[in-house]
Amino acid sequence: MPIFIAAGLLVHCVFLISIFDIYFTSPLVHGMTPHQTTLPPPARRLVLFVADGLRADSLYELDNNGTSMAPYLRNVITSKGSWGVSHTRVPTESRPGHVALIAGFYEDVSAVARGWKENPVEFDSLFNESKYTWSWGSPDILPMFAKGASGDHVYTHCYEAGSEDFGAEDATVLDTWVFDHVKDFFSSARNNETLFSKLHEQKIVFFLHLLGIDTNGHAHRPHSSEYKGNIRKVDEGVKEIVSLVEDFYGNDGSTVFVLTSDHGMTDWGSHGAGHPSETLTPLVAWGAGIESPQRVSSQRFDDHFLKEWELEMWKRQDVNQADIAPLMASLIGVPFPLNSVGILPLGYLNNTARFKAESMLTNAAQILQQFKEGRMGPEFQSLDCAVKDYCWQSC
Numbered sequence: 001m002p003i004f005i006a007a008g009l010l011v012h013c014v015f016l017i018s019i020f021d022i023y024f025t026s027p028l029v030h031g032m033t034p035h036q037t038t039l040p041p042p043a044r045r046l047v048l049f050v051a052d053g054l055r056a057d058s059l060y061e062l063d064n065n066g067t068s069m070a071p072y073l074r075n076v077i078t079s080k081g082s083w084g085v086s087h088t089r090v091p092t093e094s095r096p097g098h099v100a101l102i103a104g105f106y107e108d109v110s111a112v113a114r115g116w117k118e119n120p121v122e123f124d125s126l127f128n129e130s131k132y133t134w135s136w137g138s139p140d141i142l143p144m145f146a147k148g149a150s151g152d153h154v155y156t157h158c159y160e161a162g163s164e165d166f167g168a169e170d171a172t173v174l175d176t177w178v179f180d181h182v183k184d185f186f187s188s189a190r191n192n193e194t195l196f197s198k199l200h201e202q203k204i205v206f207f208l209h210l211l212g213i214d215t216n217g218h219a220h221r222p223h224s225s226e227y228k229g230n231i232r233k234v235d236e237g238v239k240e241i242v243s244l245v246e247d248f249y250g251n252d253g254s255t256v257f258v259l260t261s262d263h264g265m266t267d268w269g270s271h272g273a274g275h276p277s278e279t280l281t282p283l284v285a286w287g288a289g290i291e292s293p294q295r296v297s298s299q300r301f302d303d304h305f306l307k308e309w310e311l312e313m314w315k316r317q318d319v320n321q322a323d324i325a326p327l328m329a330s331l332i333g334v335p336f337p338l339n340s341v342g343i344l345p346l347g348y349l350n351n352t353a354r355f356k357a358e359s360m361l362t363n364a365a366q367i368l369q370q371f372k373e374g375r376m377g378p379e380f381q382s383l384d385c386a387v388k389d390y391c392w393q394s395c
Contacts, residue, residue, distance in 0.1 A: 029370055030338075030373075032369045032370060033369065034129070034335035034336075035363075035365050036334060036335035037355070037359050038358070041202075041203075041289070041330070041333025042288045042331060042351055043255060043256040043287065043289050043332050044204070044252075044288075045202075045204045045256070045332065046205045046257075046258065047208070047257045047258070048102075048205060048207045048208070048328065049208050049238055049257070050101065050209050050210065050260060050261060050262055051213050051259065051260075052209065052211045052212075052213060052262055052263075053214025053217045053264070053265050053271065054234075055222060055261075055265055055277055055281065056085050056280040057280070058231060058264075060311065070231055070232065070234070071235065072235045072236070072239040073235055073238065076284055077293065077311065079293060080293070081257075081293065082284075082285050082286070082291045082292075082293070082317055082347070082348045083282070083284045083311075083317070084317040084318045084319060085316070086260050086280075086282065086320070086321050086324060087320050088100070088264075088278070088279045089274075089321065090274045090279075092263035092264065092271045092273065092274070094138075094214070095140075095144070097263045097321065098141055098262050099123070100324075101262065102125045102207075103123050103124065103126070103325060103337050103339060103340065104336070104337045104340025105322060105337075105340055105341050105342075106322060123338075123339050124338035124340075125145055125337050126205065126328055126329055126334065127145045127154045127205060128145075129337060130153070130154075130332070130334055131334075132154075132198055133145075133207060134157070134205070134206050134207070135156050135206075135208075135209065136157045136178045136181050136207070137207075137210065137211060138159070138164065138211045139159070139160075140164070142209065143158070157181055157185075163177070164211065164215060171211070171212045171216045171230065172216070172229065172230045174211045174212040174215060175210045175212035175230065175233055175234055176237075178209070178237075179208075179237040179240065179241060182208060183244060186248050189248075199248075203332050205328075205332070206245070212230045212233070212234070217265045217269050218270075221267065222265050222267060238259060253288055254288050256285070256286075256288045256328075257285065257286050258283075258284070258327075260281060260284070260324060261281035262281070263279070264277050264278045264279065264281055265277060265278060283324065288331070290331075290349070290350055291347065292350065293315070294315040296313060298312075299316055301316065317345060317348060319348075320342065320343070322340065322341055323342040323343050323344065324342065325337055326340055326342045327349075330359045336363060342363075343363065344360060346359075
């Protein structure tokens, strides 16, 4: 009898281990050739703001007095750029959210062994494809993109890990740190000939990771004065950075700005699951190459947010979170991240029909190459679905 029990346990252990061996391995394929549009891009540089833990409704809604918590970004929506809701996927955590935004692919389940902090397999990203990328923010996020970059062109500026105190009275200091260091960076560049020259190259990225909203959400909940106050602080900081960058480049009209979030947050201050409060995040884009606001008489969505946000007259363009990576790559003219499954959201582009057509073709070729490289493995079924989804949406 003991022998049969031991044999039964052994068989069950083998079956259990086989599941991890089959499915908890990275689905990423390597060896592909980069694809990019040959036409001149509309922007020379990109400024990416990621407000960690920012819910779509928290940014877009008005208070009881009809006032926005983010008046500058509200003005951008109605007078300068395009907007919508970015739909994230489970797990709604910071690392997988940033990977989707910047690398264009969804969660690599093998990263569960690393606590969602970094990908155990190197992957391509927008930062890697850029000429230079400068980033400021959390030590939990920035290093993983510098680690996976080829060469020494992704620069990170992080505060101490101990600063991320989820029990802090006021976590806006994390975002203030980022804004202040970006200001100091551009100020010092005027007296640094080497840095000044790099900053005037094409295909460069500035990434500001803003963790304060997420931290205040965990500590005080999303409906608290601390969370809402942090949104106002971010709105003010974004306004200052935009003015600073435009002034530094002499208002040359060659900068594109994107603000979004990696995930949202539940009313009780958590995230990781698939509740709409966690998966619906904001996307606001403006500047070079971005379509200006479009007035519409009616819009059809499966929710009632447009009326609640009083944005019914301004065209809302929703995307999947991974779609933002090819959008940013197209805007500054770098190759689409090799592992991206994002579909270029054409509605955000203000460019010629030829540019849009070539960008779509490049996007399709890049996704198709991944499918060809990995179609023999069962773990690539999700990529197969992405290719079919692309074909369906393009028809």
